[in-house]
Amino acid sequence: MTVDGTHRMLLAMRRGMWARDLEALRIASWEDVISARHLVELGVPERTVYRRTQQDGPWTLLLPATIMLTKGTPTPRQWEIAALVYAGNGAMLTGLSGMRHHGMRRGGDPIFDHVLITLGRRAQSSGRATIERTVRLPCPVARDGLPVAPLARCVVDHVRRLKDPEAIAAVVTEPVQRRMVTVEALWRELEVGTRKGTAAPRRVLEAARAGVLSPAEFNARSLWESFDDLPPIEWNVDVFDERGRFVATVDGLVREHDFVWEIDSVEQHFATPEQVRATSERQRRLRAVGLHVLSTRPTQGREDPDGVHDDICANLRIAAALPQAPVVYGVGIGRSPQ
Template structure:
């Protein structure tokens, strides 16, 4: 009799080995589990469940959205990027709830059969990935366009407007072959990048968390000019002013302010920031 490693595996603790408790059938078979055991544990009332073909959730609880996203990325294969509403939520743009199929972007040469829980877009021009909460996503502009293609007009406008307010340059939004999206974009107010250009300032870093050297959190800058120590908040809710107390010049504006007015405020804030040493703060 040849012993196997099956008797050494604590099946109830197996989920801890896999991110979000999501594993492929192949991975489990390589651990020594049998196909019959996997089928038994995923049967009705069993402790595990099928999320997508060949992708299991090692839990009997209803899957979370993060687990559905993890399953979609594992199913679609290497070099897959998350796009659409789920990617927008990870970028902090949550105007529309992330429901329905998980939307992924894959290289054009790959063929993936999409079950109802998954939406697959193939492209010859894969964008550079952006890591958000340990998920590889497309940049916000691509995520917004992919999401908007599958939304009703009011939700389209809301998603695109919030993406621009969050710091995406409107010129990055290129709705190829979609007259409806072109019309929606033409009706939107300008974003923060227009005010920055009018103020003559360089491109900032977006959505930066700031801390003291001893790792005490100070707050978030929607736009941050590191050499100046200048923070602009145009969407972050007002909070206790730890940023200013740390010596950071903080400009707060409302989202619907005219770009010319905002640009003038940015110029004044930048000029003020040059009159004192950069504060001792760190990013992250």
């Protein structure tokens, strides 16, 4: 094309050619989300861009200079894309948004989209987009077609913003239970990152390193350690009979007394007839190989910690008086307290 021809084409675009080929704008967008700057580069006058996002216009302004080429309510995915477009090249999702794309279920629905950018970028948090600058921008992974921080980073970035240890435990223990990430990977991420907001997650991860795998177990461990007269306890230890056959993985174990402490919640153990049967059969198997079992519900620990302590002490005395059980304990993921 000649210079004159190129000049005539640009003039035509400025005069409204883009309006006759709106589909080209949608093709250039990311699922109908596009920056105002990109629209201007495609020939749409800046004044027109913002005029079309006004109340009676066909477009929607989602974030500063970030446009949805339709009218109406954006989907959660479009909000995430808008946050990434607004944050600019190299941005990636983290926190609860990123966790969802990695397949995690706990933590509730995201109420904002947490995005990481390099330290030198200028984007500020706005609307649903929470922008965090970092000197440790990780290499993103593709999840559902979006750039997402590695799972350990997503989890740590989310729990740093939480205060409730039980809520933190619910988030931290899920990917460990499901073997999506190791406790040590989470610990390393916590150690190398910012110290802000890490005190509560650190306590939870210390419990996870000791073998705790659920919020109920986290609370039970905290209760146990609040009493100085209780012996060391291990968490989530495999039990085998004398022939080497697997019996069960117990919640809490005091090896020296063959004492098992089971944390049996209503939701997981007594909500259905099948759960009741499975819980009874499990305890029957443990007792059949000579272990002494105490079952406690999580609500008991919250409502009557002293009563639970008395129950533990009484049952420890009974267990200590019984013959040694003919069982073999595995290491499992439980570790002896340091």
